[in-house]
Amino acid sequence: MTLTPTAPAGPAPGASVRAALATGARPPAPGSLSTSLTFAWRALLKIRHVPEQLSDVIAVPIIFTLMFTYLFGGALDGSPRAYLQFLLPGTLVMAVLLATVYTGVNLNTDLGKGVFDRFRALPIWRPAPIAGALIGDALRYLLACALVLALGLLLGFRPHGGALGVLLAVALVVVFALALSWVFTLLGLLLRSPNAIMSVAMVVLFPLTLASNILVEPDTMPGWLHTVVDANPVTHLVTTARAAMAGSATAGQITAVLLASAVIAAVFAPLTVRLYNAK
Amino acid sequence: MNSYSDFAVETIGLTKVFGATRAVDGIDLSVPSGLVYGFLGPNGAGKTTTLRMLATLLRPDGGSARVLGHDVVAQADAVRARVGLTGQFASVDEDLTGAENLVLLGRLLGHSSRHARLRAVELLDAFDLADSAGRQVKTYSGGMRRRLDLAASIVVTPELIFLDEPTTGLDPHSRNQVWDIIRTLAWEGTTVLLTTQYLEEADQLAARIAVIDRGTLIAEGTPGELKTSTGRGALQVRLHNPDQRAEAARTLSRVLELPVHLDLDPAQLTTPGADPERATLALAELTRAGLPVATFALGQPSLDEVFLALTGHPTQEEAA
Structure with a gap:
């Protein structure tokens, strides 16, 4: 060898860096759950440092609940308070589903950054960054639910199904939202920019949420639209959430929501993971 | 393995x-x-x-x-x-x-x-x-x-x-x-x-x-190794008498068949890309012509020169 490394005798980093290198023994590799939870912790840290990212989760539920209650309440049900009884489970679903797009936006933003190269060069369970992000998203969905419910109760919404019924409705909405999130993780991997995801998301989410029974029952709709609304899984989710909050959800309804969630996840999760691994 | x-x-x-x-x-x-x-x-x-x-x-x-x-x-x-x-x-x-x-x-x-x-x-x-x-x-x-x-x-x-x-x-x-x-x-x-x-x-x-x-x-x-593979460095010559620099430049240029640069130091000249054998001839020629040399150095080529020699284009070409 012609070149011996210059002895790092004097300069500041030498000794302490050498000491740090000497103590850097490798611990046993962590499991996939522990790794996913670490990524969920990262999502929470990011919320703490960049709380603005919660603005959609906070503003949208409040705006939608207030707006629809007072815009349509008098016309549709005689009074805002009467309409709220019907509407609230629907705005809950709408608020959470609209928040799913950020799963894709965040993933896409992350992928463009150097730190993801580092994650991908680590000996960890490959989909852990995505799984961890979804756990973080579940917390955002719960926050949206809590806001809608608190506002609803304040405005006079009374769930006859009690706390248990409400919790069941929230659980179903979050499960469905997590399944739908995989659609956006896939878009997050496929599309070039966060803006592109937002554009595509609007095209997907507006029909999905508006062509449903969130705002009105489909009875007065033309036949073709009635068919569309009935086929929309969001309609079944809203019907079940309403029933749960009213204390009348059936096992069949619950199973249907879980099945729809499972089908969506079963299609989009493997596609996402495969595309992510191939990147 | x-x-x-x-x-x-x-x-x-x-x-x-x-x-x-x-x-x-x-x-x-x-x-x-x-x-x-x-x-x-x-x-x-x-x-x-x-x-x-x-x-x-x-x-x-x-x-x-x-x-x-x-x-x-x-x-x-x-x-x-x-x-x-x-x-x-x-x-x-x-x-x-x-x-x-x-x-x-x-x-x-x-x-x-x-x-x-x-x-x-x-x-x-x-x-x-x-x-x-x-x-x-x-x-x-x-x-x-x-x-x-x-x-x-x-x-x-x-x-x-x-x-x-x-x-x-x-x-x-x-x-x-x-x-x-x-x-x-x-x-x-x-x-x-x-x-x-x-x-x-x-x-x-x-x-x-x-x-x-x-x-x-x-x-x-x-x-x-990379530097010696191209075999050419810069010949740097410092004269006893700065007044002789113009004449020395002509001599070096003639023997080395290369352009000679006049350095900031009024007694010094540099010829990049000098072939080592010709460089020794050039030094002898200076002495013979009554242009005494105070110091000289035949440097290794810089890696920039090596890169140019290996690729035929300078390092920053594609960046431009």
């Missing part, structure tokens, strides 16, 4: 194609363990692509590569468990603090929360970042980011560390700090594989250099 044991990295016909571009076009490399090895080449030469394949971030389209004895495709996790990576753009999370970044990596590598925090404190101290530990990385200077990036790569001491253009964009002081860290890594036995487009950096740090241009390996060896 025995044939691989002496080498930290060995590639055979490594190839990566992007569309119609052969970004890496059949590179054969053997990187010995325990030293700093430099990939030198201009922007777009294929250095980063090669590094990303070795770090298991890109799948090769042809050929094979082994890192520390493990195939980068079939045994990617074994490779990942032994290497550290510092990418071209800061591979740390800008929204998190310096400390959080290191704790995050410690946790992902398997440390308990407590140990991950202790390790983070130790590294922040070692890399002179303790005062900024609680600040978001987006507020860091370029040099601080790079140091955090390097610290993040040794949360667990790697056997081999990949550094993609570790000093690009740094001021000279920060660059020297990073150079010191890289030398320390190698000193402690970690193989360092770095890419650079700075010839000076390769010359300063690397024990061996692979010169890469347009996806192919065009030369490989120690900096000294």
